[in-house]
Amino acid sequence: MTVLDVKDLSVDFATEAGTLQALRKVSLKVPANRIVGVVGESGCGKSTLINAVLGLLADNGRVTAGQILFEGKSDLVHLDGTGMRALRGQRIATVFQDPMGALNPVLSVGKQMRDIQYRSGRSRKEKDALSVEMLRKVRIPDPEHRLAQFPHEFSGGMKQRIAIAMALLMRPSLLIADEPTTALDATLEVAIIELLKDLQKQIGCSVLFISHHLGVIAELCDEMIVMYAGEVVERGSTRDIFHNPRHPYTKKLLACDPARLARREPRLPTIPGTLPDLRNRPKGCVFQSRCELADDVCSTMPPDTALSTSHVARCWHTDETAGAAA
Amino acid sequence: MLRYALKRLGLGIIIVSVAMVMLFAMIYVIPGDPASVALGPRATPEMIQALRSRMGLDQPIWIQFFRFYFSALRGDLGTEVLSGRPVLDVVFEQLPYTLALIAGAISWSVLLGIPLGCIAAVRRGGFVDRVIGILSVAVIAVPSFVIAIYSLLIFAVALQWLPAIGAGEPGNLASQLKHLALPSLAIGVGWVGYIARMVRASMLETLEASHIRTARAFGLTDRRITYSYALRIAILPTVTLLGVGIGNMVSSAVFAEIVFARPGIGKLVYEAISVRNYPVVTGAVLVTTVFFVVVNALADILIGALDPRVRTSLN
Incomplete structure (x- = not known):
């Protein structure tokens, strides 16, 4: 079963300098019980994608085309505020990037965890018992006493564990993790990744894991999606993407990962050129201005070429990219 | 929280003391002698002198101040010039x-x-x-x-x-x-x-x-x-x-x-x-100052109660 099925989603933002197309024809699937990674540079549309799924686009943002099917039935694009609120925090939960600011500073952790359960009809005692159980699962020591404490009394790593506990409190079927380890140091990052992996198995939910850290994606995810300038340029199993990347951007992105360099380089590799202006998108392929394979055909929109049942790249030249691994 | 309240109390005492110094100085430099104003234009120099010594106005300035300060601490803000009632009662x-x-x-x-x-x-x-x-x-x-x-x-x-x-x-x-x-x-x-x-x-x-x-x-x-x-x-x-x-x-x-x-x-x-009824002026201003200090302390304590971050930083 597919938990989240995004089909040809386009999102525009109205800005003073004109319309900015933040997402163009984005399609992706998150199957049940799978961890799907989303990787891309800053500004590639990762956050817009999450906000569109959560129904939390800024006031000037608008879904112009496409569908977001959740659990096979509800199209989140057309769901009203009440219907969306009933899903958020209950069926779709989110862990955000910045653990320092993600919790309300003047309310106790216990109060915030109780408030998330406001639809459950449980008594205060039952709610607290569930919170304690969840905090124990994320390995917060002495959870009974820590419920009464406030966010500033916890360390950054602990706050992120609490955020994860809050997200999983209602046993959602989809957990969206928006760069949950970016603000943490490397040792904590590993611990949080292990914890997420562990809890995902226990609870049996799917995870949409957003990161710009290729190593973390490789470690954690079953499938992955590569985004560039508001488009999904390639998607497939993590194995496919890492060992047989077919979109020129994916190839270059992997080549830039310092962890994958074979020997010491005096200068780290970069991708020449800059992101296209999203207010004035190029016709056709978004990557053409930085691509060595670009030719005349690239000025028309490339098709989503299926390379295997699950491996898709949005490129005209997938024949030429085969084999030559980065 | 208790230590915080005590700190605020100490700060309040300092603010009130400074206010008292300023109040005292202000009345001291205002032209016009309170005793002669109180007694009116027909008072004899002897009568004015007698009232001056009763009000303590003939003492050196620092003695006048410490008298004023310590009697205020005891709740004695002097007596009203005309009726002779305690200022504190009037205020x-x-x-x-x-x-x-x-x-x-x-x-x-x-x-x-x-x-x-x-x-x-x-x-x-x-x-x-x-x-x-x-x-x-x-x-x-x-x-x-x-x-x-x-x-x-x-x-x-x-x-x-x-x-x-x-x-x-x-x-x-x-x-x-x-x-x-x-x-x-x-x-x-x-x-x-x-x-x-x-x-x-x-x-x-x-x-x-x-x-x-x-x-x-x-x-x-x-x-x-x-x-x-x-x-x-x-x-x-x-x-x-x-x-x-x-x-x-x-x-x-x-x-x-x-x-x-x-x-x-x-x-x-x-x-x-x-009417230059100075004891009443100083008494009323002093009571108002104390009120202001207390209200500010209460506002700070209220913030401590509303914001746990403030509470922690104080302990």
Whole structure:
């Protein structure tokens, strides 16, 4: 079963300098019980994608085309505020990037965890018992006493564990993790990744894991999606993407990962050129201005070429990219 | 929390002491001899000299000050020059009227200002927000005595809804509240504007915070997010502002008490200054200073109660 099925989603933002197309024809699937990674540079549309799924686009943002099917039935694009609120925090939960600011500073952790359960009809005692159980699962020591404490009394790593506990409190079927380890140091990052992996198995939910850290994606995810300038340029199993990347951007992105360099380089590799202006998108392929394979055909929109049942790249030249691994 | 309260108490004592030095210095340098003013133009030099020594005015200045300081600590603010009654009694007789007036002004400003600020923030950029913005600036700009006179003319003279002068019958709460409505509105209405603007600004800032995004992502209702999650934080600067604003309200109370012919500290000081009844002036100002210090300490303690971060940083 597919938990989240995004089909040809386009999102525009109205800005003073004109319309900015933040997402163009984005399609992706998150199957049940799978961890799907989303990787891309800053500004590639990762956050817009999450906000569109959560129904939390800024006031000037608008879904112009496409569908977001959740659990096979509800199209989140057309769901009203009440219907969306009933899903958020209950069926779709989110862990955000910045653990320092993600919790309300003047309310106790216990109060915030109780408030998330406001639809459950449980008594205060039952709610607290569930919170304690969840905090124990994320390995917060002495959870009974820590419920009464406030966010500033916890360390950054602990706050992120609490955020994860809050997200999983209602046993959602989809957990969206928006760069949950970016603000943490490397040792904590590993611990949080292990914890997420562990809890995902226990609870049996799917995870949409957003990161710009290729190593973390490789470690954690079953499938992955590569985004560039508001488009999904390639998607497939993590194995496919890492060992047989077919979109020129994916190839270059992997080549830039310092962890994958074979020997010491005096200068780290970069991708020449800059992101296209999203207010004035190029016709056709978004990557053409930085691509060595670009030719005349690239000025028309490339098709989503299926390379295997699950491996898709949005490129005209997938024949030429085969084999030559980065 | 206790240690914090003690610290605040110490700070309060220092502020009151400094105020006493300034008060004493001010009276010392004012031209005109209180003894000769008290006795009138026909007093003989001997009579003036006798009163001067009774009031301690012939002592060296530092002895005068320490006498003033330590007797004030004991609650002895001297005696009124004319009637000979203890100043403290005279001041405490008037104090409840002014406290009621200020409490009324705070009620008006908080009960109107906070909801208006929240509504303006939630409807940011809309018609309602603009109307509230214009009204806020308008009531801030108009001096409170102008509002006092106009509200008197409209509600008391033209419409005759509310009484014009006095403080109401003693012991009759309804009558006292009726008499309180207009003068406290006159003092508080400018603060409605200040608080509405302050709450709007801090509310907008708070609503942008990432923990508000978290609350939305957890499906909490907009109502709960605005009034429980955001307002708890957005209210903090307003509490501080009000604590400081009390001093300003006390000075507005002087106008209001004169315009509405109400008893109170403002009227007492005004009348005492015009007849150079210095012990009453110093006594009233001192009591007001202590009141101001206590209110500010309470505001800080209230912030500690509302914001756990402040509480932790103090322990």
